[in-house]
Amino acid sequence: MTTKPPTKSRFGDGPSTAERRGAPLPLVTQPMMPVDDSDRPDQTRVDNPLATLKPETASVLFGKNTIAMGQATATGKPQLAVAPHPSATPPEIGLTQHHLPDEEHDRRLTLMLDPDSERAASFRVLRHHLLEVGRPQCVVVSSARNGDGKTTTAINLALALAECGRAKVLLVETHLRRPQLASAFKLVPPWCFAEQLAAHRHQPMMPWSLVDIPSLWLHVAAINPRIEKTQLLDGPAFAIAMERLRLGGYDHIVIDAPPVLGSADVNLMADAADAVVLALRARVTTTRDLRRAIDQIGSAKVAGTVLVE
Ligand SMILES: Nc1ncnc2c1ncn2[C@@H]1O[C@H](COP(=O)(O)OP(=O)(O)OP(=O)(O)O)[C@@H](O)[C@H]1O
Ligand SMILES: [Mg+2]
Numbered sequence: 001m002t003t004k005p006p007t008k009s010r011f012g013d014g015p016s017t018a019e020r021r022g023a024p025l026p027l028v029t030q031p032m033m034p035v036d037d038s039d040r041p042d043q044t045r046v047d048n049p050l051a052t053l054k055p056e057t058a059s060v061l062f063g064k065n066t067i068a069m070g071q072a073t074a075t076g077k078p079q080l081a082v083a084p085h086p087s088a089t090p091p092e093i094g095l096t097q098h099h100l101p102d103e104e105h106d107r108r109l110t111l112m113l114d115p116d117s118e119r120a121a122s123f124r125v126l127r128h129h130l131l132e133v134g135r136p137q138c139v140v141v142s143s144a145r146n147g148d149g150k151t152t153t154a155i156n157l158a159l160a161l162a163e164c165g166r167a168k169v170l171l172v173e174t175h176l177r178r179p180q181l182a183s184a185f186k187l188v189p190p191w192c193f194a195e196q197l198a199a200h201r202h203q204p205m206m207p208w209s210l211v212d213i214p215s216l217w218l219h220v221a222a223i224n225p226r227i228e229k230t231q232l233l234d235g236p237a238f239a240i241a242m243e244r245l246r247l248g249g250y251d252h253i254v255i256d257a258p259p260v261l262g263s264a265d266v267n268l269m270a271d272a273a274d275a276v277v278l279a280l281r282a283r284v285t286t287t288r289d290l291r292r293a294i295d296q297i298g299s300a301k302v303a304g305t306v307l308v309e
Pocket of ligand 1: 153175
């Protein structure tokens with residue numbers, strides 16, 4: 001990791017939020033693919049939508065017709081969490097600059113490695129649909145189970161939102177048992193995000209320590225991979241953290257979360273967020289698991305699903 005001393009930043013320079021929001025969206029190149037799985041048995045794997053797509057394509061299935069699943073995405077518009085009081089004091093943020101080393105990059109960084117690909121375009125479509133359903137500031141990316149493509153989706157959604165500096169984006173990691181952002185970006189977090197959560201629970205006005213990756217227009221709050229893997233997420237601490245970081249000048253905070261099933265962690269995160277996006281692994285995720293995950297989160301918060309090959 002290449003680091004420079006922390007610098008204070010509250011986004012004093014650059015275009016205003018209103019100016020950035022006025023920036024044109026890139027051409028949407030990937031059509032939406034509505035799926036009707038109503039005839040499938042519960043254990044059917046979610047793979048049919050890919051029949052008409054290239055294998056390397058991450059198709060984006062979003063909105064009203066995403067997956068016929070009871071109340072799921074009934075309106076296509078997640079209910080936004082209550083925003084913090086606008087007059088609240090913004091948090092102090094210390095940034096450590098990180099420059100990606102000139103070596104083989106993690107293949108999950110699609111927007112960076114292959115920006116003109118169909119797969120990259122699909123993540124831009126995801127951005128487009130997310131902005132359409134109410135421009136949620138805080139988005140949790142989860143999935144039914146481990147290995148479904150949460151980190152891939154969270155990274156590329158964050159990169160798509162931040163592309164060319166069009167929005168200020170913070171990518172936050174909360175999957176304590178399988179942290180991946182440090183290795184994906186080849187960085188060592190100056191202060192593990194899980195430890196920061198604990199510290200800020202008692203002292204919410206303490207400065208935050210984040211990593212700034214200027215080449216990707218992205219700020220990252222990563223977990224140190226050496227953390228004790230049995231730790232549980234501190235729900236109240238996470239809620240306090242989101243309330244503070246929302247005031248940090250970010251247009252979007254994308255959370256690379258743990259899986260939904262088997263714990264209530266994602267429920268706590270969803271309570272503090274505006275929307276949840278669920279990643280589905282093609283030919284692996286079952287409709288039964290997806291339905292259970294949506295039931296557990298509550299369909300009102302689920303903005304849509306992303307099928308990852
Ligand atoms: N460094 C890597 N480069 C490319 N592909 C990887 C890398 N690490 C994992 N993968 C692949 O990505 C898939 C997992 O994707 P991803 O990490 O996005 O899922 P996840 O849902 O975040 O997983 P987890 O539940 O472990 O956090 C695995 O199937 C694995 O084959
Ligand atoms: Mg992951």
